[in-house]
Amino acid sequence: MMSKTLNDSQSRKEQDTSNKTNGVLLDVKDLHTYFFTEEGIVKAVDGVSFQINYDEILGLVGETGCGKSVTALSLLKLIRSPGEILSGQILFDGDDIVSKTEDEMLKIRGNSITMMFQDPMNSLNPVMKVGDQLAEVYLLHQMDNLKAELIKAREKNKRLKENLKRMKNELKTSSPDGAETLKNQIKAIKEQIKFRITITNMAHRESAALLDRIGLPNADTIINRYPHELSGGMRQRIMIAMGLACNSKLLICDEPTTALDVTIQAQILDMIRELKRKLKNSVLFITHSLGVIYELCDRVAVMYSGNIVEYGPVENIFKKPMHPYTKGLMGAIPRVTKASRESELQIIPGMVPNLIYPPNGCRFHPRCDHAMQICKEINPPLKLMENNVQVACHLFDEDKSNSTLFRKLTFEEKQEDVL
Amino acid sequence: MNEAITGKTKITNKLINQNYDGPLLTVKNLAVDYPIIGGIFMRQIGTVKAVRDISFSVYPDETLGIVGESGCGKTTIAKTILNLVESSKGEIWYKNIRIDNRLKKMRKVRQKIQMVFQDPDASLSPRMKIVDIVGEPLRNLQGMRDGTEIRRKVLLLLKQVSLKAEHLDRFPHEFSGGQKQRIVIARALACEPDVICLDEPTSALDVSVQAQILNLLKDLQEKFHIAYVFITHDLSVIHHIGHRIGVMYLGLFVETGTIDDIFYNTQHPYTKALLSARPAVSEDEKQHKIILEGEIPSPSNPPTGCSFHPRCQEKMLPECNKESPHETILSDTHHVWCWKYAK
Numbered sequence: 001m002m003s004k005t006l007n008d009s010q011s012r013k014e015q016d017t018s019n020k021t022n023g024v025l026l027d028v029k030d031l032h033t034y035f036f037t038e039e040g041i042v043k044a045v046d047g048v049s050f051q052i053n054y055d056e057i058l059g060l061v062g063e064t065g066c067g068k069s070v071t072a073l074s075l076l077k078l079i080r081s082p083g084e085i086l087s088g089q090i091l092f093d094g095d096d097i098v099s100k101t102e103d104e105m106l107k108i109r110g111n112s113i114t115m116m117f118q119d120p121m122n123s124l125n126p127v128m129k130v131g132d133q134l135a136e137v138y139l140l141h142q143m144d145n146l147k148a149e150l151i152k153a154r155e156k157n158k159r160l161k162e163n164l165k166r167m168k169n170e171l172k173t174s175s176p177d178g179a180e181t182l183k184n185q186i187k188a189i190k191e192q193i194k195f196r197i198t199i200t201n202m203a204h205r206e207s208a209a210l211l212d213r214i215g216l217p218n219a220d221t222i223i224n225r226y227p228h229e230l231s232g233g234m235r236q237r238i239m240i241a242m243g244l245a246c247n248s249k250l251l252i253c254d255e256p257t258t259a260l261d262v263t264i265q266a267q268i269l270d271m272i273r274e275l276k277r278k279l280k281n282s283v284l285f286i287t288h289s290l291g292v293i294y295e296l297c298d299r300v301a302v303m304y305s306g307n308i309v310e311y312g313p314v315e316n317i318f319k320k321p322m323h324p325y326t327k328g329l330m331g332a333i334p335r336v337t338k339a340s341r342e343s344e345l346q347i348i349p350g351m352v353p354n355l356i357y358p359p360n361g362c363r364f365h366p367r368c369d370h371a372m373q374i375c376k377e378i379n380p381p382l383k384l385m386e387n388n389v390q391v392a393c394h395l396f397d398e399d400k401s402n403s404t405l406f407r408k409l410t411f412e413e414k415q416e417d418v419l
Numbered sequence: 420m421n422e423a424i425t426g427k428t429k430i431t432n433k434l435i436n437q438n439y440d441g442p443l444l445t446v447k448n449l450a451v452d453y454p455i456i457g458g459i460f461m462r463q464i465g466t467v468k469a470v471r472d473i474s475f476s477v478y479p480d481e482t483l484g485i486v487g488e489s490g491c492g493k494t495t496i497a498k499t500i501l502n503l504v505e506s507s508k509g510e511i512w513y514k515n516i517r518i519d520n521r522l523k524k525m526r527k528v529r530q531k532i533q534m535v536f537q538d539p540d541a542s543l544s545p546r547m548k549i550v551d552i553v554g555e556p557l558r559n560l561q562g563m564r565d566g567t568e569i570r571r572k573v574l575l576l577l578k579q580v581s582l583k584a585e586h587l588d589r590f591p592h593e594f595s596g597g598q599k600q601r602i603v604i605a606r607a608l609a610c611e612p613d614v615i616c617l618d619e620p621t622s623a624l625d626v627s628v629q630a631q632i633l634n635l636l637k638d639l640q641e642k643f644h645i646a647y648v649f650i651t652h653d654l655s656v657i658h659h660i661g662h663r664i665g666v667m668y669l670g671l672f673v674e675t676g677t678i679d680d681i682f683y684n685t686q687h688p689y690t691k692a693l694l695s696a697r698p699a700v701s702e703d704e705k706q707h708k709i710i711l712e713g714e715i716p717s718p719s720n721p722p723t724g725c726s727f728h729p730r731c732q733e734k735m736l737p738e739c740n741k742e743s744p745h746e747t748i749l750s751d752t753h754h755v756w757c758w759k760y761a762k
Contacts, residue, residue: 334630
């Protein structure tokens, strides 16, 4: 009941704002997040720009250490010292998040943007019952709604009590056979007002209803359990429930299915898809599995070493990857087709660069088969190609007349920048 | 045929290195129980039947894949083969030597059966240099004592897994995940084994690194004619590297066969569900998703009858919840345990 009213108001709000921001919910512009460590400056996110539209799932894919998670943490300003968001804009519904204070952020986190972390065991409190943890979300972020509900419930109770009084009076004067039905009615009402209505109780009731909605069986018993009593899939579902408790406009999922079996992963992905269809919120889905991206997302951004190298609709990128790194990643996936078994898996030579001393120019050039002189000097910007795909690669430069710049590099030349 | 070696016969190097035509490793009706200890007097109050009745054999030059969800007993099989866990029933044979539960005599056999664990971080001692880590089996199992000789041998091994001489004196924390897994593989190769049990060797790695490791394993197999027992939950990996597959559910095989049998002639409903749950990356791989309800049941209290029946989406037969299905032989290589095919 409560969430329904909330949904309505939210969709109305969305219509207002979507006109204002042209259908873009989150607009990240040239984000730089660096970590100032003793060894040097780790350029974890170095000039990342992307947009998330309303009612869309954007996938962020890349290998370990490419800056996916740091990007997500930056969106919530959860970067801790020695890390810092150096420059860039994060426009959420037209508001810049980067300039917000910590107090203002507390209101945004959980309410408008929710994050779901990778390891459900580490993100759930082991000494608190699951129901209490879920109720906490409601108590922190939806106090106003809860209070309104509470007043409603109390009024209802009052009415019931008055009824009860009236019935008891009637009972004294009524005939013997009418008394029997009256007694039964009184019993039913007493059952209804047995529970004391407090705000915590309301929150608990909401949590159970939420678990029911996301398809966990026996929600009433589950809220009284501790996290260690639940299986990995169930814990992940509790985390998702927590993320959904506030009907946030943006849900950030940081590798939510990495630790799970394929069958459970399929269940969770199905659930996220179903919920997104119902709630019409936007999702930023971070993963290293290209398969999950293909199954779930509308658009995808491929990250490499702090930069986005390819960005566009999933269908187009998977059908025809353009950037050599994306191509390499696709080739590295073992496929289940008869032809693929005979051939060797493609590999990307070398390793992910050290983010303290990244290679000059394009950060992928030491591992790239097509590396040219210009790749060593200029980091290519994202460039719009056909099919709405944006690619950051010098291979697609139009003007290739300068033959010294577009000379192919030898292996030794490529390795000069690698430390 | 050589005679079977059991009981108190001493296992010598000569015995281990003999020529033998049959399978390198044979597992017959293996069962492993873990006790549950509890109550006030710390008595055994139950058993977890991790592996219930598993038989297979592995031949040289071949990769046997064991696939299943977590908690189905895949890792326990590998551990039992290496005698890290005691079996409660069944036999394990290396060539014609019976090796199950003979811990003291295992040392000689360990040269020939090696294991690679899932987490390379946890299987490398953080305080040992690479040369000591990879040289340890040479010292302990082959009795090499000469330091320079060991160093020379270790360098050769590192070269096999594309690492360099400069890596010899480094510590594990200086390496990336993929390189660590290479070191673990080099260590497993040190004693020229016949069989390597690989327990999810690539599941902690990124796809591009996973591809490097898979290609490396394939090359090594061609070079040294090693047999792999490859344990994984990722069907596409086993499709790439495997020859035969056993699909496990709750301590039992539900379907065994060659790659072609399992992937292109799938019979058991569980295998079908597993195959369809795998996220696809292209249009031609995309298929109708079978989403299984619920989760794998507890192995301490498996369901009666076929252990898969509570989650099975096929029409239930009257036998399904009463009796365990028998092995049905569909072809020479393709066996399935399902009432649908039993007749």
